[in-house]
Amino acid sequence: MSKKIYVILTQTGTVPAKIIKFITKAPYNHTSITSDEGLYEIYSFCRKFKRTPIPAGFVNESDVGVFEMFNNVPCEVYSFDVTEKQYEKYLELIAHFKNSSKTYGYNVVGLLALAFGIQIHRKNHFICSQWVAKILTECEIAKFDKDLLLVRPDDFRYLENAKLVYQGDLRQLDEIKMELAHT
Numbered sequence: 001m002s003k004k005i006y007v008i009l010t011q012t013g014t015v016p017a018k019i020i021k022f023i024t025k026a027p028y029n030h031t032s033i034t035s036d037e038g039l040y041e042i043y044s045f046c047r048k049f050k051r052t053p054i055p056a057g058f059v060n061e062s063d064v065g066v067f068e069m070f071n072n073v074p075c076e077v078y079s080f081d082v083t084e085k086q087y088e089k090y091l092e093l094i095a096h097f098k099n100s101s102k103t104y105g106y107n108v109v110g111l112l113a114l115a116f117g118i119q120i121h122r123k124n125h126f127i128c129s130q131w132v133a134k135i136l137t138e139c140e141i142a143k144f145d146k147d148l149l150l151v152r153p154d155d156f157r158y159l160e161n162a163k164l165v166y167q168g169d170l171r172q173l174d175e176i177k178m179e180l181a182h183t
Contacts, residue, residue, distance in 0.1 A: 003087040005141060007132060007162065008032040008042060009153050010075045010170055012066055016053050023115045026154040028076060031129040032061055033136075035090060043094060045106055045126045056106030058097045058131075073170035078162040080141050089139045110149065119149040129153045 009028035011017060020029040032044040042061040047053045050065045067073050082090070097104065107125035114127065126134070133151040136142040142159045144151055156162060 003082045003084065004035070004037070005080045005082050005087070005090055005136075005139075006034050006037070006039075006165075007078045007080070007136070007156050008034065008039075008075055008170070009078075009156060010067070010073055012073055013070045014047075014053065014066065020111075020115075024152065024154070026152065027074070028153050028157075031132045031153040031156060033132045035087065035094075043097070044128045045104075045131045046128055054106075054108075056108075058101045058104045058126075067170055071171070075166070075168065075170040076157065076164060077166040078156060078159075079165045080136070080161055080163070082139070082141055086139045086141055090135065090141075093135055093138060114150065114152065117150065119147055121149060129155070132156070 008031070010030045010032070011021060011028050012030065017029055030044070030046065032042045034042045036042075040062055043058070044061055045056065045058055046061065047056045047064060047066065048059055049055070050069060061067065103124055105125045107120070107122050107127050107130070110120045110122060110125065110130070111127045113120040129151045130148050133142075133144055133148045133155075137144065137148065142161060144155065146155075157164075
């Protein structure tokens with residue numbers, strides 16, 4: 001059976017998500033990644049606690065529970081076929097971020113700058129789309145035609161090797177799992 005990595009694009013009803021959507025006009029404004037077709041371990045850079053946007057950093061979003069705050073969480077799930085080497089590199093990177101999560105933070109300044117197309121690098125600080133792009137790039141799964149500091153969630157929709165496998169409500173996990181099992 002071939003290995004897959006999944007990128008999940010979502011739009012929640014949080015205040016920051018609404019502001020980002022207003023600025024970007026994009027349908028999805030958050031990016032997550034997983035190798036788990038059951039979607040139990042979804043990783044990203046975002047809020048660490050359900051009710052407050054700060055503090056933020058590397059998290060397993062399944063532990064935070066933001067998606068459960070809303071009746072409907074529009075999403076798209078994209079799959080990427082990967083080699084064993086790419087998959088192992090992905091697992092190695094995720095383990096690194098899990099083990100070193102306190103070293104990393106959310107790049108709030110970088111998020112604000114991104115709205116104006118400005119690159120602001122802060123050591124060990126990421127926004128969700130920049131971090132997922134970094135993972136895909138380091139694993140040699142995808143290439144971006146811009147600096148990773150300027151990658152937005154919408155850019156993942158247009159990657160050459162991204163295969164849309166689900167579009168709908170993220171809260172419909174059983175339906176998503178059935179879709180992913182058949183890809």
